[in-house]
Amino acid sequence: MSSLTTEQSPKQHRYLDVVGVTKSFKGTVVMDQMNFRVARGELVSLLGPSGCGKTTLLRIIAGLLEADTGDIVLGGRNVSSLPAHKRNISVVFQNYALFPHLTVAENVAFGLRARGMSKTDVQAPVADALALVRMESYADRPVSALSGGQQQRVAVARALVVSPDLLLLDEPFSALDRKLRETMQIELKALLRSRGITAIFVTHDQEEAMGVSDRIAVMSNGKIEQFAEPSVLYAQPASPFVMDFVGLSTRMSGRVVTQTDGIATVRTAIGEVRAIADYTAGTQVQVGVRPELITPDPTAEMNQIKVQLDDVMTLGSKTVLHGVTSGEDKFLCELSGIRTGYTRGETVTWGWAVADTLIHEVAA
């Protein structure tokens, strides 16, 4: 397994180039030598737990916050020393930050008016932008009369109407309820794609990040742990943190006892677990497995565990079995569709393919 934290970026990834950005608040370093590259037209997510520095990075890119060191290069132009209003980077704020004293149309017109366009000249582009987000019939309403989803649409229209070089969105879906959130994610993604907008989403919701973006930068403590396509993040998490944050998994710590032909055997509290890895014997590691890769009917060559069935959750599209090992470790086994024939309390043997074991070296 590679311990690479950031993917090597080919040249075309250099539309936005964040170079060596460091930021501290009152002596506390929240971002240390951050490097981050985005390609033109790419939709990227910054994913990480609350307080890891996502908003800080976003604000530094937008010019709303000054970095202590480092550069922001956008489209080959170093914008580090430009104030926010000269960067042509639009931001959709977490609470949308619509101007409460203006109507929907006036909100959308704001950026064009700020660029010196006359009241008559802005009418056509504002109408287009409102049509784009299907809010044209609300043009003359005060923004306070809008629902959360409508406010978000207006915020997006307001941000896009100025043809920004880059669009930044800070947790844009967090104020919406679940159903609406999913609809808006699909709509917004399609809209940004169709217009070729380069956008960075900030989110702490891994499902949202996987749904809306081409690549995801998983952040922790002001650092990017891994920057890759959603499928890579899920199947090959670069660190225990990424494995834990992206998708569900059960983790166990252990020590490599033998290593032969690229297969490491790890001794854990629940017995021996094999994984594809070239760690030498004695290495302290963490192993894990995704719930949907666990089968209740293991074959002989699989890793096997004995669990007691604690719960059976029938969710319609899937059935989730909860198993508890003798060492109180909890395992989930996710099966597609509705499954019957499992009884709570019975002891069963589960298993997963050796190749499906996720393994990372950890500090001893």
Added chain:
Amino acid sequence: MIARSNRIALLAVPGLAFLAIIYALPLFLLLFKSIQGAEGLTLASYIDFFGDEFNRTVLWRTLRVALLTTLLALVIAYPTAFAMARAKGIWLTVFLVALVLPMSLGVIVKAFAWSILFRSNGFINTTLQAIGITDEPVRMLFTETALVIGAANVFLPFMVLPIYSVIRQLNKSLPEAASSLGATPWFRFTRVTLPLSLPGVVAGSAFTFSLAISMYVIPSLIVGERQQTLSMLIARSFLYLRNEPLGSTISAVLLAIAIFVVLFSSWLAGRLGARQ
């Protein structure tokens, strides 16, 4: 059974009764005196009041002083309120104490303190002469300018605090959103921050103007009898001239102005608020 909302309305009874007996009733009696003639009701004392050149001068002076006081207080208070809204911790405390503490000092102490500053051999005049800006002492005490400066000083907290509380509650993302949309600091201020702070400006101005229009102690101490205001005229009518109809009439005029200010400012605030 009394409906729940009615029972809650009962809570307002003591306050309403207090207002009715201590405030509304005497005021009503006072107003009644202003239209009470020898035979029946009459507007004679109003005609007398507005017919007198001196009274009109006092009325205009009162309005002018109140307006200038409000403007001066606003000009000083507006940036102060911004600074306060940005201040944190100890600095905010310093601001609030500096603003509120002088209120507890009382106007009399302040007025005498100012006279040390303003009088012909006072601090300002000796300084002006020392640095050669003037040869003669400039008369400052007993002028309208001194009155406006003094009144603005006394009423400053009533202007600062409403503006401060509005600015404090402003969503900090709004100016940032404006910037990221390409607004220069000036455009951002005139199109976002200023309009959003107007409810505070209206409230503060209404407070200050109402206080300034009815002030009595401050003009008595700073300009004395030379430049009377409506309140001083009222006091004189009741206390020295024993002319109750005249005193009641001027009180009614003052009250009418105050009511107009309150109605106008709440209408303005409502209009501003409706858009937000």
